[in-house]
Amino acid sequence: MDSVKVLSSNLNSVNTRRRYVKQPSFGLNATQAASKVLTNLDDVFNKMPSSYEQRREAKKLIKEGLNKTERFFYKLGKSMGEIQTTLINAVGTALVAPIFIAYNPIAKEDKETRVYSAWRQPVSAVLAVLTQVGINVPFTKYLNKRASEGRLGSFFDLSIKHDSNYLLAQAKKEGIKFANKDMADDYIDKIHVEQFRKEVRKKTKAILNDPEKYTRIFKNTLAPSEQRKMEYFGISVAEEAKKITIKQIKQVEKNVKGLKVVLGLGLSLLTLPPTCSLLNWAYPRFMEIIFPEKCKSQKLKGGK
Amino acid sequence: MLTSAVRSIANSKFIANQSKKIGEDTAGYAAKFAIASICMKDGLGCYYYVTQSLKNERIPEEKRKFVAALDLSNGILMIATQLLLGATISSKKCQDKIKNKLFGNILKEENIKLAHEKLIKIKKFKGMPLEAFNRTMGGVSKYCTAGLSVITSLVAATVIAKRMIVPFIATPLASWYKEKYMDKNCNQPPRLIGQNCFDVYVARRNIKG
Numbered sequence: 157m158d159s160v161k162v163l164s165s166n167l168n169s170v171n172t173r174r175r176y177v178k179q180p181s182f183g184l185n186a187t188q189a190a191s192k193v194l195t196n197l198d199d200v201f202n203k204m205p206s207s208y209e210q211r212r213e214a215k216k217l218i219k220e221g222l223n224k225t226e227r228f229f230y231k232l233g234k235s236m237g238e239i240q241t242t243l244i245n246a247v248g249t250a251l252v253a254p255i256f257i258a259y260n261p262i263a264k265e266d267k268e269t270r271v272y273s274a275w276r277q278p279v280s281a282v283l284a285v286l287t288q289v290g291i292n293v294p295f296t297k298y299l300n301k302r303a304s305e306g307r308l309g310s311f312f313d314l315s316i317k318h319d320s321n322y323l324l325a326q327a328k329k330e331g332i333k334f335a336n337k338d339m340a341d342d343y344i345d346k347i348h349v350e351q352f353r354k355e356v357r358k359k360t361k362a363i364l365n366d367p368e369k370y371t372r373i374f375k376n377t378l379a380p381s382e383q384r385k386m387e388y389f390g391i392s393v394a395e396e397a398k399k400i401t402i403k404q405i406k407q408v409e410k411n412v413k414g415l416k417v418v419l420g421l422g423l424s425l426l427t428l429p430p431t432c433s434l435l436n437w438a439y440p441r442f443m444e445i446i447f448p449e450k451c452k453s454q455k456l457k458g459g460k
Numbered sequence: 461m462l463t464s465a466v467r468s469i470a471n472s473k474f475i476a477n478q479s480k481k482i483g484e485d486t487a488g489y490a491a492k493f494a495i496a497s498i499c500m501k502d503g504l505g506c507y508y509y510v511t512q513s514l515k516n517e518r519i520p521e522e523k524r525k526f527v528a529a530l531d532l533s534n535g536i537l538m539i540a541t542q543l544l545l546g547a548t549i550s551s552k553k554c555q556d557k558i559k560n561k562l563f564g565n566i567l568k569e570e571n572i573k574l575a576h577e578k579l580i581k582i583k584k585f586k587g588m589p590l591e592a593f594n595r596t597m598g599g600v601s602k603y604c605t606a607g608l609s610v611i612t613s614l615v616a617a618t619v620i621a622k623r624m625i626v627p628f629i630a631t632p633l634a635s636w637y638k639e640k641y642m643d644k645n646c647n648q649p650p651r652l653i654g655q656n657c658f659d660v661y662v663a664r665r666n667i668k669g
Binding site for chain 2: 262436
């Protein structure tokens with residue numbers, strides 16, 4: 157842990173930089189150091205601090221510590237998309253609108269007409285949910301799958317950290333069963349950590365094969381003693397790779413989340429014309445079946 | 461075939477840009493987009509209602525324009541109130557107030573420091589820098605505030621504005637339209653049995669889903 161502290165102050169503190177900057181690198185130049193680190197990559201990763209795991213564990217603890225309201229909004233913020241927007245809109249349409257239509261004191265129409273009209277709202281909400289959610293759920297699954305396979309281009313490439321739902325679907329296909337949600341979460345976490353390590357290793361190698369990058373890192377690597385310069389250089393390269401990987405994963409996850417919302421909206425807009433026609437067809441029939449007496453007096457056909 | 465089509469659409473400049481902005485949720489962009497999404501759907505719905513009204517043969521020809529105008533005004537009213545209320549609720553000032561009230565605990569700097577101090581006493585968190593803990597905490601609280609921002613904006617727009625305010629304004633507005641323009645000119649016999657066609661039609665029309 158001391159080495160981590162020194163390394164961290166190495167990277168951040170100007171004063172520390174001044175203290176260590178004059179240390180020689182015992183005769184090795186950047187290229188030689190890079191090739192040496194490349195051959196002993198396992199050593200580097202063994203000495204790396206496990207900050208990723210620490211943060212993951214800390215996140216679990218923080219989530220457990222949230223109160224009910226905070227947890228509700230956390231879950232909502234994580235899953236917010238076109239489906240949730242449609243559902244909230246449908247709740248308003250089905251439960252709130254009919255009350256305000258049927259019991260509007262300013263309206264001059266007779267009560268029966270208002271009640272008849274009010275019933276259109278729940279019918280409309282159910283149809284909206286059926287069509288919009290019905291098309292968005294499989295499409296979201298499809299996007300998760302394609303993004304996890306890396307088939308949507310680099311901007312939406314989740315092949316470095318597969319979507320959780322995609323992983324669960326894959327596990328189901330392979331016949332893996334989970335007794336509870338915690339076990340499923342652990343399974344997902346395990347795969348994500350493996351994928352993360354694999355990607356960091358790949359990026360570390362890429363840096364060590366790029367003279368421009370490793371030379372810059374080598375020059376900026378400061379060590380408490382010349383013997384430890386190699387060790388510190390290796391960790392610095394891996395830390396750099398780690399930072400790039402984390403940044404890339406976060407960005408891609410955000411892009412995919414946004415993509416689901418944008419394309420989801422596009423799909424919902426596409427479903428609107430058939431939903432309107434469906435409502436025109438279904439509403440009078442629904443009313444005739446559920447409220448035949450009201451329909452007799454209203455004699456309404458069609459409707460929107 | 462489908463995948464290549466989706467990839468082309470997804471990587472188009474506009475879609476990629478919007479996806480990035482929503483994902484990053486800079487300045488509550490996700491909430492604003494959710495409101496815009498509802499308004500777009502209402503706008504398209506309004507267009508269909510207006511065109512349907514203009515083509516609806518069950519409405520006497522001379523009245524169709526009025527009915528269509530009524531649909532249009534309803535649509536505009538819905539979009540306007542949703543945008544207004546949605547924008548007010550999703551504004552930074554308003555969101556900050558609600559946020560601090562609801563998530564004060566997890567946003568206060570001293571609370572984060574205190575939690576960090578407790579955490580590093582646990583063996584597996586020994587040596588975890590405050591900065592890393594802060595980032596982790598920030599990640600959790602960001603989702604909380606994003607969820608809050610989207611739901612308050614949506615409830616304000618789709619429940620309060622669209623389903624409470626608009627029906628109240630739209631219903632008397634529809635009656636006013638009917639009395640002022642339609643009843644005076646309605647010389648043709650009603651085509652619907654039992655009632656004046658416009659009484660029924662307008663009542664049904666001014667309350668859309």
